[in-house]
Amino acid sequence: MKVAYVIGGLPFGGVESWLLDLARHVSKTSDFECRVFNVSGTGVKMPEYISSGVDVVCAGNSLDSIATHRIDTVLRLRSQLVEYAPDIIHTLHFSGDYCGRLASIGLGVPVVTHLRNIKCERKLRRRLANKLLSFFTDMYLSVSRAVADMVADDHNIAKRPSRVIYNAVDPQKLAVEPHDLTAMYGVSGRIVVGVGRYVGQKNFDLLLRALRLVLDEGHDISVVLVGEGGERPHLERLIRELSLEGHAVLTGYRQDVPRFLRASYALAMPSDFEGLPITHLEAMFCGLPAIVSRHVPSLEIAREASLVCKRSPESIAQCIIRLLEDEKLHSTLSNTGSRIASEHTMDLYIKTLKGIYDELASRGKEI
Known part of the structure; x- marks a missing residue:
């Protein structure tokens, strides 16, 4: 055929x-x-x-x-x-x-x-x-x-x-070693990763504002945004305005996304709309809990492995802090996500x- x-x-x-x-x-x-x-x-x-x-x-x-x-x-x-x-x-x-x-x-x-x-x-x-x-x-x-x-x-x-x-997901594609993101970009603490085009739909600006709130609560955490797009100047300006240097990175387009997932603590996807993001499935396969908006339809299969946030910095920050302060919750979501992804x-x-x-x-x- x-x-x-x-x-x-x-x-x-x-x-x-x-x-x-x-x-x-x-x-x-x-x-x-x-x-x-x-x-x-x-x-x-x-x-x-x-x-x-x-x-x-x-x-x-x-x-x-x-x-x-x-x-x-x-x-x-x-x-x-x-x-x-x-x-x-x-x-x-x-x-x-x-x-x-x-x-x-x-x-x-x-x-x-x-x-x-x-x-x-x-x-x-x-x-x-x-x-x-x-x-x-x-x-x-x-x-x-x-x-x-x-x-x-x-x-x-x-x-x-x-x-x-x-x-x-393609398990073979995800069978990779994690990047050393501290060595590559100088970031510290737990890594929350966002993957996708730098466009308004993805709400990466809200994620950066949430990062500022989490840092102000005394947590050591960084956000790594893997992608490229027209919103880059706006995101770069926001990183400077919020004094997020050393805690926020725009990687540009990368072919090695799985190595970033393997190096991360959680995935964030507070989007306005999606279809069913492959990145969410790949993140679950790699054991990452996800923080997603209710407008991300992968919740149809992944709700038990995700925290649902509103599209606001405060809500995103609250979800990140929950994961940071509750290792049992993180572990449960991680294990559940790995099981779900193995069925797809x-x-x-x-x-x-x-x-x-x-x-x-x-x-x-x-x-």
């Missing part, structure tokens, strides 16, 4: 990391083969894909390539799909969903559209495109029940089959995914 993964681009993010883990894993098995179609042809993770031996084809060569009016990109992608002759087309990102489904019309190949975030599109033309393209979708996959609810409301007017398949491994995930592909291939294209 051949699967074409159509994705808008390969920047730093959870979707791109999931696809890389999946493609690496598939290359070592005989479950199916795959090729990644990068619609824009861009992304900081492209070299990782190439160095990992993942088969990647680019339909475009810039972010302009994925504008909704760029029918030339759709036609180029269609030609590439015809050449590859996949049994399944699996789309990701708005641009991958949009271009992939348009390019699939008339090919007779079942299309899986995979939604990974509860955020609704703000642009009317995008929302209309999502609804209309549901008629060229054979199955929706969602990473959580919360995402599935959004799909039902904002996408699936054609009433196509819809399934929830939770994200998974890439091996089990691929078996479920392959079953879905087999079902669609045997059933054939809807229209």
Whole structure:
């Protein structure tokens, strides 16, 4: 079986990391083969894909390539799909969903559209495109029940089959030694790690303000934010304003996130919205309790391994202090998280995914 993964681009993010883990894993098995179609042809993770031996084809060569009016990109992608002759087309990102489904019309190949975030599109033309393209979708996959609810409301007017398949961790990827973060960055005390793009949605500014409150209570603790993004200047300014030098670090984009998780005491994710963050699963596998907002849908499977905070510095700080002052609580959450994560491994995930592909291939294209 051949699967074409159509994705808008390969920047730093959870979707791109999931696809890389999946493609690496598939290359070592005989479950199916795959090729990644990068619609824009861009992304900081492209070299990782190439160095990992993942088969990647680019339909475009810039972010302009994925504008909704760029029918030339759709036609180029269609030609590439015809050449590859996949049994399944699996789309990701708005641009991958949009271009992939348009390019699939008339090919007779079942299309899986995979939604990974509860955020609704703000642009009317995008929302209309999502609804209309549901008629060229054979199955929706969602990473959580919360995402599935959004799909039902904002996408699936054609009433196509819809399934929830939770994200998974790759144990081999996480079998690493921890970084010495004190030697690398000069931080001290327990480490609370945040992982993701530096964007407003992640509320890393609230985490830094919470750090100031915890330090003022006399605890020795540091926050390490692993990622990159447009909010960096704001976060750097906040570190200076709150006198957090030596206790707060912005690492920039890193390929070795598991080594940061292994070196940390807890994960913080006070986000405004998510889908089902792979980082949360990976942190649990590494034995880290998580402090998350109620808007993080991984609570569907990880509530017993997490503390739920409000999106305020005071609430985040209270959760951090609870973990610091109650080692038994930390241990209980850690052990529970490790158990939960062990039930969501890439091996089990691929078996479920392959079953879905087999079902669609045997059933054939809807229209």
